[in-house]
Amino acid sequence: MARSPWSVVVPLFASMLALAACSAEVPAEEQADPELAIEGEQNSEEALTQVQNIRGADKMDPREIALTYDDGPRAHSVAFAQWLKDQGIRATFFMTGSAVVSNAETRAAPAKIAAMGHLIANHTYTHPITPPFAKLSALKMVEEIYKTDQLIAEHIEQGAPSLMRTSGGSWSSTVSATLNGNPQTRHYIGNIYWDIGGDMANGYGADWACWGSRYNLTPEQCGDRYLKEIRAKGKGIVLMHDIHVKSQAMTKYMVPKLVAEGYKFVRMDEIRGIRAEGTAGAAGVVAGATCADGCLWSASCVGSPHPRNAPGSANLVCVQRGNCSAACTPR
Numbered sequence: 001m002a003r004s005p006w007s008v009v010v011p012l013f014a015s016m017l018a019l020a021a022c023s024a025e026v027p028a029e030e031q032a033d034p035e036l037a038i039e040g041e042q043n044s045e046e047a048l049t050q051v052q053n054i055r056g057a058d059k060m061d062p063r064e065i066a067l068t069y070d071d072g073p074r075a076h077s078v079a080f081a082q083w084l085k086d087q088g089i090r091a092t093f094f095m096t097g098s099a100v101v102s103n104a105e106t107r108a109a110p111a112k113i114a115a116m117g118h119l120i121a122n123h124t125y126t127h128p129i130t131p132p133f134a135k136l137s138a139l140k141m142v143e144e145i146y147k148t149d150q151l152i153a154e155h156i157e158q159g160a161p162s163l164m165r166t167s168g169g170s171w172s173s174t175v176s177a178t179l180n181g182n183p184q185t186r187h188y189i190g191n192i193y194w195d196i197g198g199d200m201a202n203g204y205g206a207d208w209a210c211w212g213s214r215y216n217l218t219p220e221q222c223g224d225r226y227l228k229e230i231r232a233k234g235k236g237i238v239l240m241h242d243i244h245v246k247s248q249a250m251t252k253y254m255v256p257k258l259v260a261e262g263y264k265f266v267r268m269d270e271i272r273g274i275r276a277e278g279t280a281g282a283a284g285v286v287a288g289a290t291c292a293d294g295c296l297w298s299a300s301c302v303g304s305p306h307p308r309n310a311p312g313s314a315n316l317v318c319v320q321r322g323n324c325s326a327a328c329t330p331r
């Protein structure tokens with residue numbers, strides 16, 4: 001994807017004007033919950049992007065929706081994935097590495113869920129919210145994506161793209177340049193954003209807020225909010241969180257209604273043009289230029305155990321210091 005430096009500058013000014021208003025719109029109660037910080041972050045970061053957040057509205061056909069589930073897996077995610085499969089639905093699960101490694105069942109979940117035809121995608125390792133992902137050091141950004149990649153890459157089927165969504169959807173030109181500039185992360189397409197499910201305004205729903213103390217809705221009540229937004233927009237990427245049993249129940253409430261109304265469910269990589277989006281293959285700013293707390297990859301850094309570590313590329317953030325200590329230059 002060709003980029004001009006000016007494509008960064010113009011949205012930067014626009015976003016600076018909007019920052020204060022967006023952050024003030026998030027109630028204090030919602031900010032207290034890490035996951036609830038999503039709404040404020042997403043809006044403030046979006047306009048900063050060099051590569052814009054990827055949405056479905058401009059690419060999808062009418063009555064086409066992509067169900068996406070974040071923050072898992074949990075042990076109960078597997079049975080839920082099976083329910084989706086039984087409905088003929090292929091969804092996309094944005095997993096965090098820390099959730100994958102939490103126990104034996106969650107470690108086994110990516111393979112099981114992938115075998116059902118769902119797409120496994122990257123949602124960072126520790127799900128940073130405070131500070132938001134876009135405020136992390138370059139080294140930390142790469143670590144967050146790369147560590148989860150090492151856990152899920154083998155479960156992304158041959159030929160399918162590697163998709164990523166940052167925690168809270170937090171994104172900026174710096175994140176884009178950093179991930180583009182590293183061989184460990186540049187194959188990722190992102191930031192995969194959403195069209196539906198991020199906001200309680202207008203009578204719409206966001207599952208993490210629906211279940212919180214401020215709203216405390218039932219799956220049906222929240223589902224009606226989602227349905228309202230889906231019907232209003234007619235298509236899009238739907239954000240939900242499979243870690244919540246109520247979100248699973250909400251899906252089971254909505255799906256028969258959507259099927260009856262003629263909606264079709266697509267996996268994220270079935271969205272037309274999705275592979276041409278995002279960070280993959282784009283030439284970005286060399287990430288080493290912003291590396292403050294790590295070490296730099298050098299041409300003499302060889303012998304890394306991971307195939308995506310590309311010796312010979314100078315000035316790239318090295319996320320495995322121990323594997324190339326002789327070549328690393330401490331900052």
Ligand SMILES: [Zn+2]
Nearest residue numbers: 070071167168
């Ligand atoms: Zn999340």
